[in-house]
Amino acid sequence: MLLDVQNIHKTYQSADGPSAVLRGVGLSLAAGETLALTGESGSGKSTLLHLIGGLDTPDQGQILVDGQDIGAMDDNGRAHLRRGTLGVVFQQFNLIPSLRVRDNIAFQARLAGQHDAQWAGTLADRMGLADHLNKYPEQLSGGQQQRVAIARTLAPRPRLVLADEPTGNLDETTAATVMDLMLELVRETNAGLLMVTHSENLAGRLSRRLHLRAGLVA
Numbered sequence: 001m002l003l004d005v006q007n008i009h010k011t012y013q014s015a016d017g018p019s020a021v022l023r024g025v026g027l028s029l030a031a032g033e034t035l036a037l038t039g040e041s042g043s044g045k046s047t048l049l050h051l052i053g054g055l056d057t058p059d060q061g062q063i064l065v066d067g068q069d070i071g072a073m074d075d076n077g078r079a080h081l082r083r084g085t086l087g088v089v090f091q092q093f094n095l096i097p098s099l100r101v102r103d104n105i106a107f108q109a110r111l112a113g114q115h116d117a118q119w120a121g122t123l124a125d126r127m128g129l130a131d132h133l134n135k136y137p138e139q140l141s142g143g144q145q146q147r148v149a150i151a152r153t154l155a156p157r158p159r160l161v162l163a164d165e166p167t168g169n170l171d172e173t174t175a176a177t178v179m180d181l182m183l184e185l186v187r188e189t190n191a192g193l194l195m196v197t198h199s200e201n202l203a204g205r206l207s208r209r210l211h212l213r214a215g216l217v218a
């Protein structure tokens with residue numbers, strides 16, 4: 001199994017006392033599967049995605065990515081996993097302003113020691129960025145910037161892509177185009193995709209769907 005999440009608990013401490021956000025969440029995802037994670041605002045979707053991405057640690061439970069327990073890894077191990085196996089796309093594009101589009105696309109693949117100029121070129125073409133490779137992010141529209149961010153995420157050929165409302169900042173038509181491209185490329189590379197979304201329409205286009213309610217998968 002590409003991703004196996006077992007019995008995850010996470011409680012945040014706040015001024016009002018402890019708040020149990022996740023209370024025994026489990027899910028699994030096979031290579032080539034696309035899974036939508038829905039739930040009301042505050043239900044813990046981003047929290048779960050951060051835990052799976054190794055950006056935070058659960059209080060209890062296990063997360064296995066490609067059979068590796070991320071809780072048993074040290075910071076180096078988690079950083080390595082984030083660079084090589086995992087790809088993350090957020091609502092904010094987080095492009096590097098001082099780098100041209102071509103170098104933004106190659107950035108993570110280079111960090112991971114997996115830069116492949118031909119694949120980077122294919123991604124740029126497929127994302128409709130071929131005429132923009134020498135531009136800087138600020139010279140692009142929001143939809144173009146998000147396409148750069150997605151190409152950058154896919155450039156190291158991640159096995160598992162985690163996406164948090166990746167088209168949430170785009171207008172409906174642009175969002176649909178960007179999502180079509182991302183789903184096509186994810187399917188072609190046989191990656192797994194776990195995507196947080198508020199959009200019913202989008203959730204319906206993925207192969208499976210899970211709903212978080214009261215700290216559990218409903």
Ligand SMILES: Nc1ncnc2c1ncn2[C@@H]1O[C@H](COP(=O)(O)OP(=O)(O)OP(=O)(O)O)[C@@H](O)[C@H]1O
Pocket residue numbers: 012013014021039040041042043044045046047048
């Ligand atoms: N670092 C933190 N410290 C304390 N509480 C937090 C922290 N991060 C999140 N929370 C709380 O945990 C709950 C779940 O937050 P989370 O962002 O995971 O929800 P979400 O389902 O992604 O929401 P949304 O759909 O609005 O993005 C919220 O009540 C939030 O206030």
